[in-house]
Amino acid sequence: xxxxxxxxxxxxxLASLVAVAAVVMMDGARSHAQEPQSAQSLGLQFxxxxxxxxxxVLSPTIDLGKDFTDxxxxxxxxxxxxITAASDSCARCHEEGANNARVFVNASIVRKYGDTQVSVGGxxxxxxxYQATTVSTSISRSLNQANTTVAGGYSFSWNRPQLHPDExxxxxxxxxxxxxxxxxxxxxxxxQLGYELGYISGYQSNPxxxxxxxxxxxxxxxxxxxxxxxxxxxxxxxxxxDTYLEADFRRYSDDWDVKANTWSVGLSKEFSPRVTLSGxxxxxxxxxxxxxxxxxxxxxxxxxxxxxxxPFDSNLYTARGIxxxxxxxxxxxxxxxxxxxxxxxxSTTKFEAGIFTLGVRMPLPHK
Amino acid sequence: xxxxxxxxxxxxxxxxxxxxxxATACATVQPWQRGRLSKTCMQFSPDPALTAFAGHWQESRxxxxxGLGLQGGGCGCK
Amino acid sequence: xxxxxxxxxxxxIALQLLVVALATIVLSASGNARMAPAITLPDxxxxxxxxxxxxxxxxxxxxxxxxxxxxxxxxPAYDKLYRSYRERGFEVLAINVDEKRGAADxxxxxxxxxxxxxxxxxxxxxxxxxxxxxxxxxxxDKRGAIRFSHEGFTEKVLPQYRSEIEELMAEKP
Numbered sequence: 001x002x003x004x005x006x007x008x009x010x011x012x013x014l015a016s017l018v019a020v021a022a023v024v025m026m027d028g029a030r031s032h033a034q035e036p037q038s039a040q041s042l043g044l045q046f047x048x049x050x051x052x053x054x055x056x057v058l059s060p061t062i063d064l065g066k067d068f069t070d071x072x073x074x075x076x077x078x079x080x081x082x083i084t085a086a087s088d089s090c091a092r093c094h095e096e097g098a099n100n101a102r103v104f105v106n107a108s109i110v111r112k113y114g115d116t117q118v119s120v121g122g123x124x125x126x127x128x129x130y131q132a133t134t135v136s137t138s139i140s141r142s143l144n145q146a147n148t149t150v151a152g153g154y155s156f157s158w159n160r161p162q163l164h165p166d167e168x169x170x171x172x173x174x175x176x177x178x179x180x181x182x183x184x185x186x187x188x189x190x191x192q193l194g195y196e197l198g199y200i201s202g203y204q205s206n207p208x209x210x211x212x213x214x215x216x217x218x219x220x221x222x223x224x225x226x227x228x229x230x231x232x233x234x235x236x237x238x239x240x241x242d243t244y245l246e247a248d249f250r251r252y253s254d255d256w257d258v259k260a261n262t263w264s265v266g267l268s269k270e271f272s273p274r275v276t277l278s279g280x281x282x283x284x285x286x287x288x289x290x291x292x293x294x295x296x297x298x299x300x301x302x303x304x305x306x307x308x309x310x311p312f313d314s315n316l317y318t319a320r321g322i323x324x325x326x327x328x329x330x331x332x333x334x335x336x337x338x339x340x341x342x343x344x345x346x347s348t349t350k351f352e353a354g355i356f357t358l359g360v361r362m363p364l365p366h367k
Numbered sequence: 368x369x370x371x372x373x374x375x376x377x378x379x380x381x382x383x384x385x386x387x388x389x390a391t392a393c394a395t396v397q398p399w400q401r402g403r404l405s406k407t408c409m410q411f412s413p414d415p416a417l418t419a420f421a422g423h424w425q426e427s428r429x430x431x432x433x434g435l436g437l438q439g440g441g442c443g444c445k
Numbered sequence: 446x447x448x449x450x451x452x453x454x455x456x457x458i459a460l461q462l463l464v465v466a467l468a469t470i471v472l473s474a475s476g477n478a479r480m481a482p483a484i485t486l487p488d489x490x491x492x493x494x495x496x497x498x499x500x501x502x503x504x505x506x507x508x509x510x511x512x513x514x515x516x517x518x519x520x521p522a523y524d525k526l527y528r529s530y531r532e533r534g535f536e537v538l539a540i541n542v543d544e545k546r547g548a549a550d551x552x553x554x555x556x557x558x559x560x561x562x563x564x565x566x567x568x569x570x571x572x573x574x575x576x577x578x579x580x581x582x583x584x585x586d587k588r589g590a591i592r593f594s595h596e597g598f599t600e601k602v603l604p605q606y607r608s609e610i611e612e613l614m615a616e617k618p
Contacts, residue, residue: 045417188403
């Protein structure tokens with residue numbers, strides 16, 4: 001999870017972690033709340049993220065899904081992000097580079113009521129200059145002999161970024177509500193439509209990234225509210241010869257005038273029950289925020305140096321292998337899956353990153 | 368964001384939901400025919416931890432966020 | 446004094462109600478007495494097995510697939526039931542509905558079992574039983590009627606299976 005923060009560092013300052021961690025917090029808790037049906041398993045993953053601006057993130061995570069009764073299950077997660085950065089911005093103040101470590105823990109309880117499933121969860125994370133607390137809840141209902149699933153959820157995050165090098169603690173509140181409809185069309189085709197509405201209020205500037213206003217380097221100033229919309233359409237299609245197509249599309253917009261289209265397409269081939277290989281391409285293109293300028297003159301109300309508010313395009317290439325040895329993996333039991341993944345990311349902001357993931361997921365006995 | 372735009376968005380979502388609801392009426396996949404649908408490759412988020420990780424670093428680089436990583440599908444087992 | 450008489454129509458209606466009530470009582474003696482569908486499916490050796498040929502025995506019909514985790518959890522439990530009661534005329538038909546035989550065989554090769562496995566890649570059995578969820582098991586009585594059914598599987602339900610099996614085995618064919 002912390003990799004996201006590391007990437008923020010790429011932007012050139014520890015403070016990028018603030019915004020990144022906000023995203024991490026929101027999605028961290030939500031991902032657990034939204035996936036209550038994942039099989040009972042114990043997962044260990046180790047991520048490394050190395051980018052073209054000198055940031056390295058090492059992130060071990062562990063997650064556990066366990067059903068304690070027929071109707072009640074628990075999902076817990078724990079992780080650490082160890083970040084080392086030697087980017088230009090950091091080096092201005094920290095000649096040795098800037099290190100950080102974020103610790104997060106999350107948990108959610110899932111309860112079934114017939115074909116309805118309800119979850120309640122939360123997450124807490126702590127790191128240098130940032131703390132976040134999230135609570136989330138979701139409900140889903142399976143209809144039409146499991147051919148239709150309707151789901152909805154809400155999460156709230158209270159985020160407390162600390163300015164740097166000052167010690168002023170700011171506040172940010174983030175609300176997010178979503179709804180999805182998943183529909184089986186044939187025994188080979190499934191689609192999903194989703195909509196998410198987000199509302200963020202409070203401090204949303206990045207205290208570490210500086211832009212030029214009338215020739216003077218200044219920390220950006222962003223509006224203190226933001227309304228976000230994301231519409232998604234996703235498809236999974238089984239093809240002949242144990243091959244599977246995945247295609248996703250997201251249309252995003254917000255009231256800062258950031259508009260983005262993100263789509264991805266991938267193919268997976270199941271060579272045997274033991275080996276599955278996948279290749280995925282993802283393309284993202286976005287328009288910049290209405291107050292974005294390469295540099296500013298006069299007395300602008302808002303100005304930014306946050307690279308996430310710039311106009312740019314990006315490409316992501318993913319190669320993934322999942323291996324499930326017949327007799328288990330080393331000390332792990334039969335059914336344990338080994339995931340090996342490499343991703344290469346490049347954007348028109350001349351940013352590049354390589355991300356490597358090694359993961360082990362072992363099944364827990366079904367009760 | 369103007370009120371008109373918001374209304375248009377809400378209508379678009381409702382239209383999508385209606386489209387989906389229409390699709391449910393003709394769905395004929397029986398419980399015993401879900402073998403392929405239960406495959407890992409047919410899941411929208413087969414490994415939540417991996418999905419969360421990807422979402423996080425992408426959202427730390429890009430201005431867009433949300434809408435992905437939601438549930439549904441699978442083997443439909445009791 | 447006016448003599449009270451029952452109209453013929455009312456008598457007919459009363460008679461019909463009596464017949465319906467009696468029929469209901471008779472049927473309730475065998476639960477929801479829907480008859481099990483006719484099934485003819487091959488076993489592992491290719492021999493055709495029919496459900497009708499097992500009349501006179503209590504049969505647990507389990508419809509399962511290798512892609513269904515609770516089905517795989519139930520399989521050894523049903524085999525245990527089979528071993529417990531087979532001497533008393535109990536039979537288990539574990540009907541596999543995988544489209545590809547290889548997937549079923551891969552699971553079966555990892556199991557030690559004695560119950561009878563049949564293969565139904567076209568899903569004729571679940572269609573006949575009007576199955577609504579995977580897994581579902583049906584207890585069929587000695588006369589071929591579906592008396593109990595269970596959707597899903599947990600170990601906690603096994604005592605209930607045992608009492609139902611005992612109840613059906615105590616009945617006369």
